[in-house]
Amino acid sequence: MLELKGISKTFFPNTVNERRALKDVSLSLPEGDFVTVIGSNGAGKSTLLNIIAGSLPIDSGGGSVVIAGKDVTKLPDYRRASLISRVFQDPQAGTSPHLTIEQNMSLALTRGQHRGLGPGIGKARRDYFRKELTVLGLGLEDRLRTRVGMLSGGQRQALSLLMAAFTHPKILLLDEHTAALDPQRAELVTTLTEKVVGEQGLTALMVTHNMSQALRVGNRLVMMHEGQIILDLDEEQKRYTSVADLMDQFAQVKGQLSDRTLLT
Amino acid sequence: MISAVEQGLIFALLALGVFLTYRILNVPDLTVDGSFTTGGGTAAIMIFNGLDPYLATVCGFVAGCLAGAVTGLLHTKLKIDALLASILTMIGLYSINLRIMWGPNISLNLRPDPDNPGTSLKITHVFTGLQDAGLLYSWQMVGILSVVVAVAVAALVWFLSTNFGLAIQATGDNPGMALANGVSTDWTKMVTLMLSNGLVGLAGALYVQFNGAADIQMGIGMILVGLASVIVGNAILGTRFMVLATLGTVVGSLLYRLIIFWALTWEFQFGDFTFTTSPGDMKLISAVLVVLALVISHVVSKRGLSLSPWRDRKPPEPDSAPEGVAQEVANA
Ligand SMILES: Nc1ncnc2c1ncn2[C@@H]1O[C@H](COP(=O)(O)OP(=O)(O)OP(=O)(O)O)[C@@H](O)[C@H]1O
Numbered sequence A: 001m002l003e004l005k006g007i008s009k010t011f012f013p014n015t016v017n018e019r020r021a022l023k024d025v026s027l028s029l030p031e032g033d034f035v036t037v038i039g040s041n042g043a044g045k046s047t048l049l050n051i052i053a054g055s056l057p058i059d060s061g062g063g064s065v066v067i068a069g070k071d072v073t074k075l076p077d078y079r080r081a082s083l084i085s086r087v088f089q090d091p092q093a094g095t096s097p098h099l100t101i102e103q104n105m106s107l108a109l110t111r112g113q114h115r116g117l118g119p120g121i122g123k124a125r126r127d128y129f130r131k132e133l134t135v136l137g138l139g140l141e142d143r144l145r146t147r148v149g150m151l152s153g154g155q156r157q158a159l160s161l162l163m164a165a166f167t168h169p170k171i172l173l174l175d176e177h178t179a180a181l182d183p184q185r186a187e188l189v190t191t192l193t194e195k196v197v198g199e200q201g202l203t204a205l206m207v208t209h210n211m212s213q214a215l216r217v218g219n220r221l222v223m224m225h226e227g228q229i230i231l232d233l234d235e236e237q238k239r240y241t242s243v244a245d246l247m248d249q250f251a252q253v254k255g256q257l258s259d260r261t262l263l264t
Numbered sequence B: 001m002i003s004a005v006e007q008g009l010i011f012a013l014l015a016l017g018v019f020l021t022y023r024i025l026n027v028p029d030l031t032v033d034g035s036f037t038t039g040g041g042t043a044a045i046m047i048f049n050g051l052d053p054y055l056a057t058v059c060g061f062v063a064g065c066l067a068g069a070v071t072g073l074l075h076t077k078l079k080i081d082a083l084l085a086s087i088l089t090m091i092g093l094y095s096i097n098l099r100i101m102w103g104p105n106i107s108l109n110l111r112p113d114p115d116n117p118g119t120s121l122k123i124t125h126v127f128t129g130l131q132d133a134g135l136l137y138s139w140q141m142v143g144i145l146s147v148v149v150a151v152a153v154a155a156l157v158w159f160l161s162t163n164f165g166l167a168i169q170a171t172g173d174n175p176g177m178a179l180a181n182g183v184s185t186d187w188t189k190m191v192t193l194m195l196s197n198g199l200v201g202l203a204g205a206l207y208v209q210f211n212g213a214a215d216i217q218m219g220i221g222m223i224l225v226g227l228a229s230v231i232v233g234n235a236i237l238g239t240r241f242m243v244l245a246t247l248g249t250v251v252g253s254l255l256y257r258l259i260i261f262w263a264l265t266w267e268f269q270f271g272d273f274t275f276t277t278s279p280g281d282m283k284l285i286s287a288v289l290v291v292l293a294l295v296i297s298h299v300v301s302k303r304g305l306s307l308s309p310w311r312d313r314k315p316p317e318p319d320s321a322p323e324g325v326a327q328e329v330a331n332a
C-alpha cells in the first residue's frame, strides 16, 4: 500500500544550518498495517509523515513515494489528498473553525475530488454525517450546525479523526494526535483511532511519544533515531517486547551511534 | 437623501467584493482602488464610443476580474505577499486605467457624431431612460438597484454554499486544513480575487453611468469604503450566517453613505468664521469612519452585543474536567 524508497530530506542544504532530517529511509507497508512510530525529539518522525503527505518535497537523488501502486513523489499535498488523510497534533489544525461541523465534514467527504457548484450540504449528506457522528458518542450528531471553533480540543480532535477516516483513505497519518489532550480525552481519541482503523482495515502510521501506547496499539512498531529507522517490530515481536526493552534498545543504539560518531 | 441610498446600493456591490477578500479570504485586497476605476473606465469608454451599455457594464465586471487575476497571479505564482501584491496591482492599474480611458476623465453626456462632424450625439447608458423621465433620484431607481443588489447577495450566498464555495471558505479560514483536504488553495484564491474585483468593477461600471462621468481618481479610497461597510455591517448583523453577513455588508454600505451625506451638512461656528464640510473632506471622514467601525466592532464582539438574533455567544467549551477533579470541586 505504501512504498518509501531511499528517502532523504535535508533542510537548508549547503549552509551552516544544514540539517539532515531523514537519511535514506525505506519503509514498506502492506495493506492494513497499523504502524506506531516512536523516537526522540527531532528524530524525523513528523518530517517522514510530511513527506508521505507531500507537504515537503524530498531531496533530489532518486527516492520515491508510491501509494497504492501510484508514484506520487512529484505530486504536491493537495493532489495526494484523495489517497491520504491526516490528523495533526494541534486540534486547531485539522478543522476549519468558522465553518460548521457539517461544512467541515462536507469538505472531508469531497477530499481529493473535483469540487463543483453542487450543494455542499444536502439532506442525504446531513443524514450520513449524523450517522457517522453518532459513532463518536459525544453528542455532536445533534450539533451539525455548530461552528467547529466552539468545540473543545478533544471534540475537535475526535471530529478530525472521523473526518480523516470516514472516506476510507489509502493511508491514514496520525502525528501525535492525542498529545495536546488531557489523559481522559487522549484515551478516548486513542480508542476511537483503534476502532476506526480496525473496522475499516486502514493502513495507518501513528506517531506517539507514549511507548506503552505504541506497544499496545497497532500491529507493527517502528523506532526512529536521527533520521533513520533503527528498529522495526512485527506483531509477534511487539507482543513480547516491554517498554523497558524498548528503552534498552534505544540506549544501545544511541550508544552505538555516538561511539561511531566518536570514532569517525 | 435618496441619492445617498442609491449610491449606498451601488457601492454595496463593491462592499460585497471586499467582503469576499477581507472576510472570506482573510486578506485586505487593495486592488479595489484600481479595479473600481478599471471597471468604471472600461464601461465608460465603451459607452462613450456608442457600444451597448449593458454589454459595457458586463465588460466592467470582466475588466475587474482581470485586475483581480493579476493580484492573484502575483500572489500565488510569484509568491508575493497578498497585501503587497494588491498594492503593486493597484499602482500599476493607475497607468492602465489612463490608457483604457484615453485620458483622465470621460463625460457620459454628449459625444461627437462620427457621421456628421461638428455635431454631437446624446450618449445612452443604462440609466438614461430613468434620467430622461426625471427618475434618476427616485424610489423607482432605488427599487431597481435593490433588485440588482439582492440578486448579487443571493448569488454570493449560493456560491459560497456549494462544494467549491466551502473550499474557498476553508482556504481563508484554515489553509492547512484546506490543503490536507485536497483544495488547491492557489486556485481558490485566484477565483475569489477575480470574483471580488469583478464585483468592484461592476460597481464602478454602474457608478460612472449613475454619475454621468468617469474620472481617473474615482477609485482612490474605495477600499476604505468597502472595509467600513463590511466592518460596520457585520458588527450590526453578525457573521453567524452567510445571509446575514452579506446583507449586513449591504446595510453597512447604506449606513456609510447616509453618514457621509449627513457629515457633509455639518457647519461649525468659530467666532466670525464658519467652517463647513466640503466634498474634499470625504476621504478624511471615510478614514475616521473605518477607525470608529473597527473600535465599535471590537467592543461589540467583546461584549457579545449584536442586533443579530443569531450570534456566537458562548466561548468554546472547555473539555470536561477529569472525573477526579470534578469530584474535588463538588466536595469543596
Ligand atoms: N520546516 C523545517 N525547517 C527546518 N528544519 C526542520 C523543519 N522541520 C523539521 N526540521 C528539522 O528536522 C529534524 C527532524 O524534525 P521532525 O519534526 O521530523 O522531528 P520529530 O521526530 O517529529 O520530533 P518531535 O518528536 O519533536 O515531534 C529536526 O532536527 C528539526 O529541527
Ligand SMILES: [Mg+2]
Residues within 6 Å of the ligand: A045, A046, A047, A175
Ligand atoms: Mg513531530
